[in-house]
Amino acid sequence: MAMEKTFNASEAEPRLTKMWEEAGAFRAGANRSRDESFTIMIPPPNVTGALHVGHAFNNTLQDILIRWHRMRGFDTLWQPGQDHAGIATQMQVEKMLAATQQPKRTELGRQKFLEKVWEWKGEYGGTIVGQLKRLGCSCDWERNAFTMAGAEGDPGIGHENSANFHDAVIKVFVEMYEQGLIYRGKRLVNWDPHFETAISDLEVENIETPGHMWHFKYPLAGGATYTYVEKDEDGNVTLTEERDYISIATTRPETMLGDGAVAVHPDDTRYAPIVGKLCEIPVGPKEHRRLIPIITDEYPDMAFGSGAVKITGAHDFNDYEVAKRGGIPMYRLMDTKGAMRADGVPYGEASALAQAHANGAEFTEQSVEEINLVPDDLRGLDRFEARKRVVDQITSEGLAVMTTVETKDDEGEVNTQIVPYVENKPIMQPFGDRSKVVIEPMLTDQWFVDAAKVVDPALEAVRSGEIKIMPESGEKTYYHWLENIEPWCISRQLWWGHQIPVWYLPGEDDWLPICAATEAEALEIAKSRFVDGMSFRIVENAQEAAEVLQATINEMDTQDEGTIRTFEAPQVIPMFRDPDVLDTWFSSGLWPIGTLGWPEDTDEMKRYFPTDVLITGQDILFFWVARMIMMQKAVVKQAPFHTVYLHQLVRDEKGKKMSKTTGNVIDPLEIVDEFGADALRFTNAQMAALGGVLKLSKQKITGYRNFTTKLWNAARFAEMHEAIGSDGSLPTATATANKWIIGETGKVREVVDAALEAYRFNDAANALYAFVWGKVCDWYVEFSKPLLMDADEATKAETRAVMAWVIDQCVVLLHPIMPFITEELWGTLGERQKILAHTDWPTYGTDLVDENADSEMNWVIGLIEEVRSVRAQMHVPAGAKVEVVVRNMGDAARAAFEGNEALIKKLARIEVLTEVDDFPKGTAALGITGAEFGLPLADIIDVDAEKARLEKSLGKLAKEIGGMKGRLGNPKFVASAPDEVVEETRANLAEREEEESLMKAALTRLAEI
């Protein structure tokens, strides 16, 4: 039955996927024939995720490596799975609840809500798995893992065989806590007011946004004045002014309420007279205005704004550092939603307390935390509304810095106006990468990994070469980040995630934390800390615990107050678990060991860990890669992989980021529908130059879809001529064309392996493209036609065997990149022992090259091309068969011509070759070595065109010859260049000179016409 004209991808892909799955083709260790393992951990996509072009690219590369190793007999595992994506999933489920008119998260309560999340995960969490399968990803899907597997309430749907990730995460937390690598503290963190949780600094996007810079006057205390002097670069005084204020610029006026100081640079002479004095925050009720000190710090930039900076330690990262250095109190102004605080005592009292701090009273973290410095009229307002009011209040009081502007009225009259000095300018504003709201630096209690303590082994792993990051620039970035690493905030105020395994008991003046893997263990520890006979009650939260404690105390009050602190009497001790969950990246950081069943000593751990290669986007080098290295080093003391391959973001054809708002998003599944998965995969491989920019266009994909059709049709040609059914053994060849293509196959196998070995996917893809299209289709298939149809039976049989073998090799070598069409052809073209995915990868190489056949065929190809070129340029009708004349034919040329006469004549459309002593008039010469060939075109030759053609060739030759002669004439070149380079140049020169003399002779003859 004849094959269809094109490959029907949409029909074949699901069928082949099913076949592979039923055959268990991708199970760990499938097709293994050697001991070495090869393991790739998939970068776990979000469980909420849908396949985008980045996934498609990234997973194509992984699949290429995996399939290549599997065919080579490695014990291969491609471990799939998803992460639980704390914020994203919680957001997704909340949306779903709203859309289906179900109670809100807060109405449901934590436990009920988590049930809904698990339900949702069971229903939609598998989306991306199905999509990766459509791409042809050969993961061991039965092992699909999940970062929340084994957590409370896990029904195990979609990750039935996943290792218990939860236990691993908790164990690591407990161990790191015990080693002092994890601690809790009040620090300034990025706060997302929409999700009401801390987020990591990596989850913040700084985006340039139009903003305003306001300039305000902070009056000096008690009406003091000073002489403000400005000088230019040369020290000349440009401005002298008596001032009773210091000018401050800010983009966030609402934070003025929490100012603890004004800082100036120690070298700033303008403010030297007032350093150490107090100034007044120009906002809030007049009678309660706070005075804050003017301090010096290296941080203020003298050239920026007024050079003086207000210090709001609780709401700005730079200020936080200044405040820490200067012992300045940090007053929190906002609540978890980003609204101005409404708690605590009235403003008048709070302000007085803060004033006491400024005047030098002792303060503690806790006493500062309790002070709400938001004036009563601003309490509870959204931060942006509060900003407006603060600006209005200051301006109306006349404390805004003023400037003059000129405006033209309708009649063109210029009016000068004095207005508040507000600069409209772009400012870098932090946005939550999920919520898209403005992130607020906020002083809160959080859990941190003391990254500085675990960073050294991770740095050393890369420095020593134990881990190689590709491209190399990634290593520099890695060092730079790790050498300046900040504590990693790992707590999130969410419900969906691994809840922090810490329980709290009443302590001396705060809650006392107990870290343990389970509540039972925590209780045991708790009991050991108290005298016997105490009874413990697990309660929901701190508030409930406080109530229980209060009740206990009340009861004790009636008995004997003195026993409260010693707990001598039997009493109820409340205990509650930390409500926070761990950052998703904390669990993802354990992906390499967690998926393999650690901490159990599993067979998989032994076989597949450490893994081999990690392929991921360079945007998550810090998020994930560096943290994985740190954590694996900290936990199992081993590097999780030996190679990290980083790639860039996949962009559109113009290099723009794909985004819904720009409307330039390419959906990989639509591409698969339209062009087939193989075309997309080949495009991905082809553009995967190390460190390269990835620009995806439909045009490119179309091109590689055409390539699949090309391959299909070459196979179809073979099938039509019964040149199929190779058993894989190397056929014996006598015909030069057959010997030649076998050698070419050997060459390309080596190139492909070398390219894949070096992670140069583009080189592998390009080499195969050039081989299949440029060698097999353009030449070998054409050469084979006269051999298959007109030659003797022996040659026919030989050519059929070689053709069958060559097409099979194309299919085998292309399989890692284009699994579907190749598996399909494999099944179509013969009865096979094994499926293609399990077929042995060839090991032959350039040993298959027959040097004589190689040079002979290159000569033949050159001759054919030259005849075609001259024909085209002399406007010989394409269909016409021509006579070719030859003289002075050398032995090699004669042998080459005679040995391949049929195919030369056919491909160059030559009627007859005549040996002559002299070329007839009007013969166009061919630039071929070894013999003088010519096309007698007396009747139709265009003398001027031919002259132009020859002169052009001569020009090119002269340039080349000149260059080579110049080099060979330089004694230093001959002396210092490698011998083979010199030899090559000499040989090349000789050939070019031979061509040149032919062309010159032809030109002379032409002059005779």
Next chain:
RNA sequence: GGGCGAUUAGCUCAGCGGUAGAGCACUUCGUUGACAUCGAAGGGGUCACAAGUUCGAACCUUGUAUCGCCCA
């Protein structure tokens, strides 16, 4: 401001010491025994600029310009 990178044919990019390459686009021709999702032929480049190292530089070094990305 700091770090990392880029600049090669109209476009997208390989090449990173030894004769400037590919794909696409373009021009001309083609109903040739698999393929028009095709075939044949052709045009097109001071390899951003400047200085240096070298027998030899697109490639190494240093500077300049322009453009990206990441972090402040």
